[in-house]
Amino acid sequence: MSENYFGSAIRRRIVFILIIGMIAIQTFQLVNMQLLEKDKYEEKSKDNSIKSFSINAPRGIIFDRNIEILVGNKPSFTIQITPSKYNSENNKIIELVLGVNSGYVNKLLKKFRKYSKFKPRTLMRGVDYKIISWLEENHSMLPGISYIVETKRDYTFGINAAHVFGYTKEIDRKTLNKNKNKYSIGDDVGFSGVEKKYEKYLRGEKGREYYVVNARQKIVGRNNEGKNDIAPIKGNDIVLSLDYETQKIAEELMNSSKGSAIALDPTNGEILAYVSSPQYNLADFAGVTSTALWDSLRNDKAKPLFNRGTISMYPPGSTFKMLVAMAALEKGIITPAYQVNCKGGLQFGNRFFKCTHFHGKVNLKEAIEESCNTYFYKLILKVGIDNLYEYSKKFHLGEKTGIDISPESEGLIPSRKYYDRIYGKGKWTDGYLLNLGIGQGEIITTPIQLAQYTALLANSGVSKTPHFAKGYIESLSNEFIPFEYDSIKVDISKRTFKIIQNAMAGVVSSQNGTAHGVKLDEISISGKTGTAQNSHGKDHAIFIAYAPSVNPQIAVVVIVENVGYGSTFAAPIAQKIITTYLENKKNSISELINFDKKEVN
Amino acid sequence: MKIGAKLKDKFDLVIILSVIALITIGIVAIYSATYNHPTAKGNLNKQIFFVMVSFLILFIIYFLPARTFRIIAFPSYIFSLLILVAVLFLGKTIYGAKSWMSIGAIGFQPSEFAKIGLILFLSYWLTDSKRDINNIKDLLLTVLIGFIPILLILLEPDMGTAIVFASISLAMIFWSGLNLFGLFVVLSPGIILFASLFGTIPFIATLLLMLVALFYFKQNLFISGAVFVVNLSAGFIFDFLLKILKPHQVKRLQSFVDPTADPLGAGYNALQAKVAMGSGGLFGKGFLEGNQTQLRFIPEQWTDFIYCVIGEEFGFIGSIIVLAIFLVLFLRLLNLASVADDKFGKLTIIGILTMFFIHFTINIGMNLGITPVIGLPLPFISYGGSSLVTNMFLVGIVLNIYKNRKHHVV
Structure with missing residues (x-):
C-alpha cells in the first residue's frame, strides 16, 4: 500500500466498498429469502403455527331388514385433563367423584408428561351424566378439567345379538401400525362380528379442525375462523337381513339354553335370526371394558364369548338322513317304495346297531317321518362312502359357508381317503359306515352349515351364501347399495327334492311323525328332528325346519346342547321362531296393503 | 430558505x-413484538422514555465546546476500564453473561458506555503528532489500548461486544495509515482463529498461507518468528475459549458452523428468524399480522431479532428500506470523516461509523442467517436503553464535530 498515511483515498475506498459490499450481500440474501424462497418459508411458518386436530366420525348405524335400529350411537362423556392448567390438589376429590383408586390421576399425568401439556388428554371415557353435571357446577374450582361429548355404541334397542354385531374396541398397536393412514391412537375399531367385517363401511371419515398455536403449542384461536375445517363424515349404515321381532323372540327362547338358533330366508340366504347362547352383554363393551369382566367372560364354563353358530361342530344326527336318502334316490339305488323291516336295530358282524323303536316295515317316507335308524343303516351300506361324500359336498357340508362373520369352522365329512389315512388302507370295513348313515360318528357340521342345508332342502337346491348384511346406506347420498352374494345350486332332480320335502312335511303333519307336537293348523311346517351324540355328557337336541311347506319363506336350525332328544326341546323353539316371522311378515304385508288403500282413498 | x-x-x-x-x-416494530406479550408489554413505554432521554443527551453533547472530547478522552477511557472491572464483581448475570450493573433502579451495561471511552481515547492517542502507527512499538501500544477492555469484556463473557471493540480498534488503526505488514500482523491471528473454528485442516492450510506471506514481507527473522508464534497460538485460542465460554455460547458457535445440528436448541432462534423473514415475502403479512412474531416463535424478539419483525410484517419493501436508511447513514458518516476539520474529529467519526456498522452487520446477518447468533442489538431500532443512549451520545459527538468543522480546535 503506497499511501500509508492517515485517511488516504485508498483507505476511504476500502471502507466504502466494505459498506456497499455488506449491504449488497444483505440485499442479495433478502431477495433470496423473501422473493425467491418465499414459499418455502411460508410453508414452514404455517407448519409452525397451525395445528390440526382430528374429529372422530360417528360409526354407521346397524339396521334390521325393515330399517329398525339394532345398534345405534349415543353421546358419551369423556373427561379431559389439561396438565398445564390442572392443580393436583384436586386429585382426591376427582378420584372420589370418578370412583377410582387414589393415584389414578397422578398415574395418568405421569403418562402424559411426554406430550404437550397444553393439550387436553383423556382422563376417563364413558362418564356418567351425573358426574358431568357435578363438573359443570364446580367448574370454577377445577381448572384444567373439562369434558367433551363423543359417541359410543348404543345397544338399548332390545336386541343383543352379541355374536352377530360384535363389539368395538380401542385399536391395538399392531393394527394401528398396519393402518397408520386410517387410524390414530385411541380410535375404536370393530373387533368381531359385523362391526369387524364391515368396519370400512361403518367407520366413517374423520374430520379435521385447524387451530393456531403459539411457539409453546398453546392454542390461541381457530385458523381462518374454522373455514378450512373438514367436517367428519358419519359411517355408512349397514342394513342387516335380521328381522327385529324374529331375532328378539329367538333370543328370548334361547336365553336359558346353551346352543344356537339360526333362521334364514331359503330363497336368498338372508339370515333372519341368529342366536348363539349364552351371549355376553354388548352394553358392557360400549365404554371401557374392565379386565375383571374380561376374565369372568373368558373363564365362564358356558363360553359366552364362543360363537356357537359358526364355530361349534356337532354330528348332524338324524337331520342327515335326508342326505343319505337323496344320494340313494339320485344314484338309483332305491325307489321311494323301498322298504326295510325294522326290528329295533340291525345286527352287523358281531355288533348290534340300535334303533329308537321297533318300527316294523317302513318305506322311505315313513323312515324319515319316524326317524327309523334301521332303514338308514341298511341304506348307507348300499350308498357307500363315496356317494355319501359326493352328496354331502353338493350341500356344502363339511366346508365353510362363507358367511360374513368370522371365525368359521369347517366341520368334517369323512371320505374314503380320510378313512384310509386314519385307519389305514383296507383296515376299515363297511361297519364304520353305519353310524354315518344316521348322522353320527365322524361327521361333524356347524349350525350354519345345517342352516344352509335346510334352506337348500326347502328351496329345492337353490339359494345363496348365508349372510347378515343386505347392503349399506351410503352416508352422503342416503342411497341403499346392496351387497352381492354367490348363488348356490345343488345339482339334484326336482323329483328327488319333492320326495324328501314330502317326507319332511310328514315329520310334523303325520300322526307318527317325530315332531308332530309342533304341528300348527294355520302354518304348514316341514322339519326333521335329530340328536347329536355327545360323548362328554347329555346329547344335543337338533331340529331343522322350514315353513310354509309349499314355497317356504323361512328355514330354521335349532340346536340345544345337553338336553337329549330333539323334538322335545329344539322343535318348539323352531316353531315359535317360524310363527313369529311368518305372522309378522303377514301383518306387515297387510299393513302395506291397507296403506295403499288409504293412499287410493 | 435562509434559515x-x-x-x-x-x-x-x-x-x-x-x-x-x-x-x-x-418503535413500530417494538410495539408489534410486545403489545400482546405478557411480560414485555411495558417495553414500548420504556423505549419511548429512553428516546426522549437520549435526544436530551444528544443536544447536550451537540452544544458542548469542541475541545471537550479531547479533554475527556483519557479520563473516559480509564472510567470505562473501571466500570468494566466493577461489573465483573458487582454485575448481574443475564443470559449467562455478567454484563449488567445497576445504580439505584436503573440498570445499564458498562460495556455500552465503554465504547465511547475507547473511541475517544483511541482517537486522541492515534492522532497525537508524536505517534507513528507504522512503528512497531506504537502499534503494539495501540493494540494494547484496545486489548485491555476486550479482555475484560471476554471475562463477562460477552463475545459480541468484544468483537465490536476489536473492530473499532482495528478500523481506527487502519484509518491512521498502518502499512500492509502491520495490518498483516494485526489481522492474521484473527484469521487463523476463525479458520481453526472449522477444523484442523483449514487451520493448517491458513497457517501455511501465513508462512508464505511472512516470506513475502521479508521482515527480519525475529519479527517474523514472533508473528508466526502469535499466529500459531491463535489457533489454540478456540480450545481455550471452549473452556472460558459458557455452554450456550459454545453451542451458538457450533450452530453457526453447522446450523442444522441442533434446530431446536441454539439454532432455534436463527431458524425461526429466517422463517419469519422469508415468509414475509414482498409486502409482508401486515402490521401486527405476522404469525411468527405474534405467536412469539422468536424469544425476546424486541432486542436482537427486531429486524425480522420488520421482515415478517413489512416484507421485502420494509426490510430494504431499513437497509437503505443505514446505507445513507454510513455513507454520510464516511463523508463527514473527510469534511471534519481535524484528524481527531475524522478518526472519531470513523470509530463511530465502525461501531454502528459492525452492530448492523452482525445483527442483520443473524436475522438473515449469514452470521452466527451473537447478541448485538441493531442500532436505533432494537429495544434497549444503554445502547440507545450510547448511540445517541455518539451521534451527538458527530453532530458536534460537524458544527465545529470550520473552526480549528487547538
Missing part, C-alpha cells in the same frame, strides 16, 4: 433524519 441553509450549516440533517427514521421504525 434552512443556516440550520443545514450547523446541523447535519442527513444524519439526524436517518436516525429519527430508524428510531421510529424501531
Whole structure:
C-alpha cells in the first residue's frame, strides 16, 4: 500500500466498498429469502403455527331388514385433563367423584408428561351424566378439567345379538401400525362380528379442525375462523337381513339354553335370526371394558364369548338322513317304495346297531317321518362312502359357508381317503359306515352349515351364501347399495327334492311323525328332528325346519346342547321362531296393503 | 430558505433524519413484538422514555465546546476500564453473561458506555503528532489500548461486544495509515482463529498461507518468528475459549458452523428468524399480522431479532428500506470523516461509523442467517436503553464535530 498515511483515498475506498459490499450481500440474501424462497418459508411458518386436530366420525348405524335400529350411537362423556392448567390438589376429590383408586390421576399425568401439556388428554371415557353435571357446577374450582361429548355404541334397542354385531374396541398397536393412514391412537375399531367385517363401511371419515398455536403449542384461536375445517363424515349404515321381532323372540327362547338358533330366508340366504347362547352383554363393551369382566367372560364354563353358530361342530344326527336318502334316490339305488323291516336295530358282524323303536316295515317316507335308524343303516351300506361324500359336498357340508362373520369352522365329512389315512388302507370295513348313515360318528357340521342345508332342502337346491348384511346406506347420498352374494345350486332332480320335502312335511303333519307336537293348523311346517351324540355328557337336541311347506319363506336350525332328544326341546323353539316371522311378515304385508288403500282413498 | 441553509450549516440533517427514521421504525416494530406479550408489554413505554432521554443527551453533547472530547478522552477511557472491572464483581448475570450493573433502579451495561471511552481515547492517542502507527512499538501500544477492555469484556463473557471493540480498534488503526505488514500482523491471528473454528485442516492450510506471506514481507527473522508464534497460538485460542465460554455460547458457535445440528436448541432462534423473514415475502403479512412474531416463535424478539419483525410484517419493501436508511447513514458518516476539520474529529467519526456498522452487520446477518447468533442489538431500532443512549451520545459527538468543522480546535 503506497499511501500509508492517515485517511488516504485508498483507505476511504476500502471502507466504502466494505459498506456497499455488506449491504449488497444483505440485499442479495433478502431477495433470496423473501422473493425467491418465499414459499418455502411460508410453508414452514404455517407448519409452525397451525395445528390440526382430528374429529372422530360417528360409526354407521346397524339396521334390521325393515330399517329398525339394532345398534345405534349415543353421546358419551369423556373427561379431559389439561396438565398445564390442572392443580393436583384436586386429585382426591376427582378420584372420589370418578370412583377410582387414589393415584389414578397422578398415574395418568405421569403418562402424559411426554406430550404437550397444553393439550387436553383423556382422563376417563364413558362418564356418567351425573358426574358431568357435578363438573359443570364446580367448574370454577377445577381448572384444567373439562369434558367433551363423543359417541359410543348404543345397544338399548332390545336386541343383543352379541355374536352377530360384535363389539368395538380401542385399536391395538399392531393394527394401528398396519393402518397408520386410517387410524390414530385411541380410535375404536370393530373387533368381531359385523362391526369387524364391515368396519370400512361403518367407520366413517374423520374430520379435521385447524387451530393456531403459539411457539409453546398453546392454542390461541381457530385458523381462518374454522373455514378450512373438514367436517367428519358419519359411517355408512349397514342394513342387516335380521328381522327385529324374529331375532328378539329367538333370543328370548334361547336365553336359558346353551346352543344356537339360526333362521334364514331359503330363497336368498338372508339370515333372519341368529342366536348363539349364552351371549355376553354388548352394553358392557360400549365404554371401557374392565379386565375383571374380561376374565369372568373368558373363564365362564358356558363360553359366552364362543360363537356357537359358526364355530361349534356337532354330528348332524338324524337331520342327515335326508342326505343319505337323496344320494340313494339320485344314484338309483332305491325307489321311494323301498322298504326295510325294522326290528329295533340291525345286527352287523358281531355288533348290534340300535334303533329308537321297533318300527316294523317302513318305506322311505315313513323312515324319515319316524326317524327309523334301521332303514338308514341298511341304506348307507348300499350308498357307500363315496356317494355319501359326493352328496354331502353338493350341500356344502363339511366346508365353510362363507358367511360374513368370522371365525368359521369347517366341520368334517369323512371320505374314503380320510378313512384310509386314519385307519389305514383296507383296515376299515363297511361297519364304520353305519353310524354315518344316521348322522353320527365322524361327521361333524356347524349350525350354519345345517342352516344352509335346510334352506337348500326347502328351496329345492337353490339359494345363496348365508349372510347378515343386505347392503349399506351410503352416508352422503342416503342411497341403499346392496351387497352381492354367490348363488348356490345343488345339482339334484326336482323329483328327488319333492320326495324328501314330502317326507319332511310328514315329520310334523303325520300322526307318527317325530315332531308332530309342533304341528300348527294355520302354518304348514316341514322339519326333521335329530340328536347329536355327545360323548362328554347329555346329547344335543337338533331340529331343522322350514315353513310354509309349499314355497317356504323361512328355514330354521335349532340346536340345544345337553338336553337329549330333539323334538322335545329344539322343535318348539323352531316353531315359535317360524310363527313369529311368518305372522309378522303377514301383518306387515297387510299393513302395506291397507296403506295403499288409504293412499287410493 | 435562509434559515434552512443556516440550520443545514450547523446541523447535519442527513444524519439526524436517518436516525429519527430508524428510531421510529424501531418503535413500530417494538410495539408489534410486545403489545400482546405478557411480560414485555411495558417495553414500548420504556423505549419511548429512553428516546426522549437520549435526544436530551444528544443536544447536550451537540452544544458542548469542541475541545471537550479531547479533554475527556483519557479520563473516559480509564472510567470505562473501571466500570468494566466493577461489573465483573458487582454485575448481574443475564443470559449467562455478567454484563449488567445497576445504580439505584436503573440498570445499564458498562460495556455500552465503554465504547465511547475507547473511541475517544483511541482517537486522541492515534492522532497525537508524536505517534507513528507504522512503528512497531506504537502499534503494539495501540493494540494494547484496545486489548485491555476486550479482555475484560471476554471475562463477562460477552463475545459480541468484544468483537465490536476489536473492530473499532482495528478500523481506527487502519484509518491512521498502518502499512500492509502491520495490518498483516494485526489481522492474521484473527484469521487463523476463525479458520481453526472449522477444523484442523483449514487451520493448517491458513497457517501455511501465513508462512508464505511472512516470506513475502521479508521482515527480519525475529519479527517474523514472533508473528508466526502469535499466529500459531491463535489457533489454540478456540480450545481455550471452549473452556472460558459458557455452554450456550459454545453451542451458538457450533450452530453457526453447522446450523442444522441442533434446530431446536441454539439454532432455534436463527431458524425461526429466517422463517419469519422469508415468509414475509414482498409486502409482508401486515402490521401486527405476522404469525411468527405474534405467536412469539422468536424469544425476546424486541432486542436482537427486531429486524425480522420488520421482515415478517413489512416484507421485502420494509426490510430494504431499513437497509437503505443505514446505507445513507454510513455513507454520510464516511463523508463527514473527510469534511471534519481535524484528524481527531475524522478518526472519531470513523470509530463511530465502525461501531454502528459492525452492530448492523452482525445483527442483520443473524436475522438473515449469514452470521452466527451473537447478541448485538441493531442500532436505533432494537429495544434497549444503554445502547440507545450510547448511540445517541455518539451521534451527538458527530453532530458536534460537524458544527465545529470550520473552526480549528487547538
